Amino acid sequence: xxxxxxxxxxxxxxxxxxxxxxxxxxxxxxxxxxxxxxxxxxxxxxxxxxxxxxxxxxxxxxxxxxxxxxxxxxxxxxxxxxxxxxxxxxxxxxxxxxxxxxxxxxxxxxxxxxxxxxxxxxxxxxxxxxxxxxxxxxxxxxxxxxxxxxxxxxxxxxxxxxxxxxxxxxxxxxxxxxxxxxxxxxxxxxxxxxxxxxxxxxxxxxxxxxxxxxxxxxxxxxxxxxxxxxxxxxxxxxxxxxxxxxxxxxxxxxxxxxxxxxxxxxxxxxxxxxxxxxxxxxxxxxxxxxxxxxxxxxxxxxxxxxxxxxxxxxxxxxxxx
Amino acid sequence: xxxxxxxxxxxxxxxxxxxxxxxxxxxxxxxxxxxxxxxxxxxxxxxxxxxxxxxxxxxxxxxxxxxxxxxxxxxxxxxxxxxxxxxxxxxxxxxxxxxxxxxxxxxxxxxxxxxxxxxxxxxxxxxxxxxxxxxxxxxxxxxxxxxxxxxxxxxxxxxxxxxxxxxxxxxxxxxxxxxxxxxxxxxxxxxxxxxxxxxxxxxxxxxxxxxxxxxxxxxxxxxxxxxxxxxxxxxxxxxxxxxxxxxxxxxxxxxxxxxxxxxxxxxxxxxxxxxxxxxxxxxxxxxxxxxxxxxxxxxxxxxxxxxxxxxxxxxxxxxxxxxxxxxxxxxxxxxxxxxxxxxxxxxxxxxxxxxxxxxxxxxxxxxxxxxxxxxxxxxxxxxxxxxxxxxxxxxxxxxxxxxxxxxxxxxxxxxxxxxxxxxx
Numbered sequence: 040x041x042x043x044x045x046x047x048x049x050x051x052x053x054x055x056x057x058x059x060x061x062x063x064x065x066x067x068x069x070x071x072x073x074x075x076x077x078x079x080x081x082x083x084x085x086x087x088x089x090x091x092x093x094x095x096x097x098x099x100x101x102x103x104x105x106x107x108x109x110x111x112x113x114x115x116x117x118x119x120x121x122x123x124x125x126x127x128x129x130x131x132x133x134x135x136x137x138x139x140x141x142x143x144x145x146x147x148x149x150x151x152x153x154x155x156x157x158x159x160x161x162x163x164x165x166x167x168x169x170x171x172x173x174x175x176x177x178x179x180x181x182x183x184x185x186x187x188x189x190x191x192x193x194x195x196x197x198x199x200x201x202x203x204x205x206x207x208x209x210x211x212x213x214x215x216x217x218x219x220x221x222x223x224x225x226x227x228x229x230x231x232x233x234x235x236x237x238x239x240x241x242x243x244x245x246x247x248x249x250x251x252x253x254x255x256x257x258x259x260x261x262x263x264x265x266x267x268x269x270x271x272x273x274x275x276x277x278x279x280x281x282x283x284x285x286x287x288x289x290x291x292x293x294x295x296x297x298x299x300x301x302x303x304x305x306x307x308x309x310x311x312x313x314x315x316x317x318x319x320x321x322x323x324x325x326x327x328x329x330x331x332x333x334x335x336x337x338x339x340x341x342x343x344x345x346x347x348x349x350x351x352x353x354x355x356x357x358x359x360x
Numbered sequence: 361x362x363x364x365x366x367x368x369x370x371x372x373x374x375x376x377x378x379x380x381x382x383x384x385x386x387x388x389x390x391x392x393x394x395x396x397x398x399x400x401x402x403x404x405x406x407x408x409x410x411x412x413x414x415x416x417x418x419x420x421x422x423x424x425x426x427x428x429x430x431x432x433x434x435x436x437x438x439x440x441x442x443x444x445x446x447x448x449x450x451x452x453x454x455x456x457x458x459x460x461x462x463x464x465x466x467x468x469x470x471x472x473x474x475x476x477x478x479x480x481x482x483x484x485x486x487x488x489x490x491x492x493x494x495x496x497x498x499x500x501x502x503x504x505x506x507x508x509x510x511x512x513x514x515x516x517x518x519x520x521x522x523x524x525x526x527x528x529x530x531x532x533x534x535x536x537x538x539x540x541x542x543x544x545x546x547x548x549x550x551x552x553x554x555x556x557x558x559x560x561x562x563x564x565x566x567x568x569x570x571x572x573x574x575x576x577x578x579x580x581x582x583x584x585x586x587x588x589x590x591x592x593x594x595x596x597x598x599x600x601x602x603x604x605x606x607x608x609x610x611x612x613x614x615x616x617x618x619x620x621x622x623x624x625x626x627x628x629x630x631x632x633x634x635x636x637x638x639x640x641x642x643x644x645x646x647x648x649x650x651x652x653x654x655x656x657x658x659x660x661x662x663x664x665x666x667x668x669x670x671x672x673x674x675x676x677x678x679x680x681x682x683x684x685x686x687x688x689x690x691x692x693x694x695x696x697x698x699x700x701x702x703x704x705x706x707x708x709x710x711x712x713x714x715x716x717x718x719x720x721x722x723x724x725x726x727x728x729x730x731x732x733x734x735x736x737x738x739x740x741x742x743x744x745x746x747x748x749x750x751x752x753x754x755x756x757x758x759x760x761x762x763x764x765x766x767x768x769x770x771x772x773x774x775x776x777x778x779x780x781x782x783x784x
Contacts, residue, residue, distance in 0.1 A: 044690040045676055045711055048774035050760040051683040051704075052369070052521065056767040058718055114715065156718040156768075292721030292734065341730040343752040344363070344593070345605040 058155070062115035064243045068234035069122045069282065075217055075227035080130040081187030084223045090134045092121030094141035102150040116155050120144050123163040123282055126224020127275065127322070128170070130182045136174055140166040160329040161286050164279075164322045181220035198222075199273035200318040214272035225278040228271075235281045244285040247294060248301040252280040255305025256312075263313055276308065279321035289329040296332075296339035303328045363597060365586030366726040366761040368684070370560055371521040374644050374651035379528050381655060382638060383668055384458060388431055388659030389441060389695040390416065393449035395487040396494045397423030402452055408435045411463035413635055416452055425485045425495045429463070430637035430657035431456040444680040444687045444694055451695070454659070467633040477547040484629040485636040485698070490515055490526075490590065490619035491681060493699040496626070499616065500548060507611040512550045513599050514541060516557040516564070516620040517583055517590035520682025523702045525640040528653045529621045530557070530564040533628075534571055540623030541578060543630060553578045554599040555620070559585055587684065588759040592617050594728050606755060636698055645679075645705035647671045656696055663692035665703050675705040684760045712769040723762035723772050729755045733762040733772045740779040753779045 076084040099117035103110050124144055128137055144166035149158045171178045181198055198221045199209055209219040217227025225231075238244045253271055260270035271277070284290060284304055291300050304324045311320025328335075393399035400417030404410055410429040417427035437453035469480040482497035502509065514537075518526040530537065541553050555572075557565050559582045572578045581599055583589045593604045595617060602613040610617055625636060637658055644651040649670045656665070662678065669675075679686040680700050696703075723733035732751060739747040753776055762772040 043676065044678055044688065045709060046688040046690055047677075047711060048763075048771050048777075049683075049685050049687065049758075050764050050773070051677065051679055051686065051688070051706070051709075052764065053712060053769055054765050054767075056722075056765065057769070058715055058767050061718075061720070061767055111716070116718075154716060156716040287718050287720040292719060292724050292732075340732055340735070340751075341724060341727075343606070343755050344728070344730045345603045345608075346752055346755070347606040349749070 058116070059114045061243055062119050064238065064241045065119050065282070066115065066122065068237045068243070069119070069126070069224075071230035071233040072126060072224045072227060072278070073122065075230035076126070076130075076223040079184045079217055079226060080182055080223050083187075084130050087128060087130060087132065087134065087137055087223065088122060088125040090137045091125035091128075091141045092118050094138040095121035095124070095145045098142055098145040099150065102146055103154070106150070108154065111154055114155060117145060120149070120162045120166075123224075123278075124166045126278055126282075127163060127167040127222050129178060129180060129221075130223045131180055132170075132174075132177055136170060136177060139173075140170045143169045156288050158288055160326050161283050161289050164283055164325045164329070167322050168326060181222070183220060184218045184226075198318060199269070200312065211268055211272070214269070219273075221273075222275065225275040228277050231277045231281055238281070238285075245294070245297065247297045248284050248290060248304075249277075249280040251298055251301035252284055252304045252308075253277065255302050256308050259305065259309040260312075263309075265313075270312070274312075274319045275321040279325055280304070283322070284325050284328070289332055291332050291335040291339060293336070293339045293341055296335045299335050299339065300328050300332065303331065363594060363728045364726055364730065365584075365588070365594075365728055366765055367585065368519075368521055368587045368764070370585075371644070372524050372527070372560070373522075374642050374653055375524045375527055375561075377650075377652050379532060379640055379653040379655060383654055383656055383660070384431065384456060384460070385657070385660050385664035387433075387436070387453060387455045387661070388657055389439070389451050389453050389661055389693060390427060390430065390659035391441060391443060391449050391451045391695055391697055392417045392427060393443065393447070394427060394493060394658075394697040394699065395423075395425050396492060397421060397498070399449060400424060400427050402438060402450065404435050404452065406435055406438055409433075410435060410454060411461050413466040413633075413637060414463035415465070423495055423498050425482055425487060425497065426635075428485055428635040428637050429454060430659050432459050432461040433457045441693060441695065442691055443697070444689050444700070446687070462634075466635070468631060469629070469633060471547075471630055474547045477543070480630060481626060483635070484626065486622060486625060486629070487636070487698050488619050489621040489625065489639070489699065489701070491685070491699050491701055493697070496618070496622055499618070500544070502611050502616070504549065507609075508614060509548065509550050509611065509616045510552060510614040511600055511616075512541065512544055512553040513595060513610075513615055513617045514553060514555040514620050514623060515590055515592075515595055515617055516555055516561075517595060518561070519558055519587050519590040520684050520686075520702075522644045522704055523642045523682050525642050525653055525701050526620050527561050527564055528640060529624050530561070530568065533624050534567055536624040536627045537568075537620055538571055538575075538578070539631075540625070540627035543627055544618065544623060545577065550616070551577065555580045556583050556589070556595050556599050557581070558583045558589055587761060588728060588757075591728065591757055591759055593757070606752065639696065639698060639700065641665075641696065641700065642702040643669055643705075644702065645671075645675070647673050647675060647707035648705055658698055659695045661692065661696075662689055662694045662703075665696070666692075669703065669705055671705055671707065673707040675707055677706040677709040679704040679706075684764065685758065712771075714770045715768045717768055717770060720767060722765045722767070726761040726765045728759065728761070729757065731756055733776060736779055737770070737772055737775045740775050740782070743782070745782050748779050748782060754783060756780065
């Protein structure tokens with residue numbers, strides 16, 4: 040008999056759930072949107088995604104090596120960040136810009152704050168915002184769907200939210216299947232919802248944030264006299280609500296907190312869409328609510344079962360006589 | 361209101377096998393600290409001859425019960441041992457003569473009223489057999505005027521994976537259980553009893569329902585298959601809907617919880633006078649060829665148990681107790697105590713490697729006590745005692761559901777346990 044035994048604190052059985060497993064499920068859930076983007080915008084969509092993912096993974100790997108921290112690249116979270124960031128970019132964006140966005144997301148937002156679980160905001164959201172502010176014209180020139188089949192040079196069109204008077208408004212069917220201008224992963228609502236369904240079935244995310252977020256935007260749009268269906272299917276709302284607002288690290292942990300977070304995201308998105316000078320506000324709303332998350336968490340702490348209030352100790356009188 | 365809980369695999373592979381008769385080892389090491397409360401002082405010394413059932417340790421303290429010799433033989437040593445929970449305690453080593461001659465004190469006690477019943481319960485050496493080891497007579501000696509009990513709750517949940525010893529007690533000694541319940545109800549004047557059993561034991565529920573069909577005071581309640589149903593506060597909530605407030609006892613809510621094997625033992629003691637010297641032990645684990653339940657004498661050591669375990673490969677992880685709350689043992693001299701419910705053996709098991717917390721919040725969603733384990737862990741890391749108090753780390757019952765569910769495999773529950781140490 041071997042005379043070495045494992046001595047470990049209880050419990051001695053663990054659930055099969057692991058961080059890398061969760062990330063793998065998210066990658067699978069993102070795949071329909073990736074396929075849709077390749078169909079709609081051509082092979083360059085894939086090239087852009089590969090660029091972002093590769094840059095993210097390399098950044099993560101070398102940061103951990105240089106910082107002499109435990110290697111975390113195998114948890115696949117960098118792959119998820121790369122994919123989501125790519126989905127937020129227009130297909131025509133130069134590759135070096137995409138790579139730059141990835142460096143910002145991984146190094147600045149994630150690793151500089153301590154790596155997975157420590158980032159204060161969604162890395163992909165900040166990556167997109169930095170690129171939008173640095174290269175506004177590149178980031179807002181969206182390719183026409185199926186431009187690659189026509190043989191002519193890339194034609195650009197506005198996203199449905201950026202349409203001006205006289206432009207042709209896409210039909211609901213076109214919106215649903217993503218046959219309109221936009222960043223590469225956000226246009227096809229069908230593919231995104233497919234991914235959402237997968238996440239729900241695998242119990243990776245709770246449905247509350249996407250539903251409340253999208254619901255708030257839809258109701259708010261309807262009240263202000265807009266088209267609720269159009270507001271739900273256009274812009275980055277579904278991508279943001281399903282894949283970015285639900286990022287574990289940067290949203291509140293309790294159900295009540297998640298509701299507050301999602302309503303906040305919805306209201307800020309609405310305000311930017313209706314009143315702001317930019318056509319889209321989803322990533323900004325997510326960033327703002329990310330920053331508020333620690334406070335929401337504090338306010339929505341679960342109440343321990345059978346808790347009794349601690350009698351307040353009289354405060355010392357510190358006034359000087 | 362449904363409480364948070366977690367679903368666990370059941371793994372009750374030893375459930376349908378009849379308990380194997382008493383297995384007698386060559387020597388036993390009987391710990392003198394087998395209950396919550398004061399440890400006992402030895403009443404025998406090296407060289408003494410002892411008989412089965414003889415009192416070999418006792419204490420004057422109220423929260424304590426006598427300890428009896430589980431075998432007949434000779435006291436060959438007085439020693440100190442490391443218990444499964446990591447505490448040092450005095451112990452008496454008895455080398456058996458394999459005769460199991462009963463001591464003359466072993467005779468059915470004369471029980472006529474509440475006083476004599478409580479004395480008999482103390483003399484029996486009875487403690488909570490579910491694992492806590494709280495002296496039964498202390499639990500029963502409540503002041504009926506101050507805190508009357510209207511509901512006796514019998515804990516047959518057995519919510520830990522693998523363990524089936526309570527289930528076997530129900531299947532093999534059903535009448536004893538009912539007699540035990542009647543005794544407690546009669547002498548303590550409790551009008552009503554609820555027996556809580558997890559739904560994965562349909563045969564046990566059916567059997568008890570059949571036998572209690574004509575007894576309206578006793579009802580059988582199937583419990584959902586969610587861990588931890590067997591925790592006292594959770595069980596009280598499930599059976600009566602009452603919440604035990606922070607710092608209060610079940611008595612404050614008019615409830616008393618007894619383990620199903622404990623009541624069964626009480627009735628057997630009243631009938632035969634044989635004190636608590638043996639216990640049913642589930643032997644299971646992923647390398648055990650024939651998962652089973654065996655009766656073993658209290659004090660049987662790990663090395664003797666491994667002889668009867670019949671494993672495919674050598675174990676590298678040995679547990680006393682269930683996989684959720686049991687402890688790893690490694691000393692071959694570690695003895696079984698009154699509260700050891702299982703011996704679990706695992707081979708080729710790996711040490712769980714912790715990775716960074718990803719703030720998924722799953723630990724919050726499984727915590728039956730509605731705590732925030734993740735925040736408790738952070739408060740502990742920062743040595744923030746005030747925050748630990750505010751977040752009520754004292755309410756954590758170490759069910760380990762949070763550690764079980766954690767995708768980063770963090771020892772969340774263990775850290776909460778250490779945090780409780782900071783409050784003292």
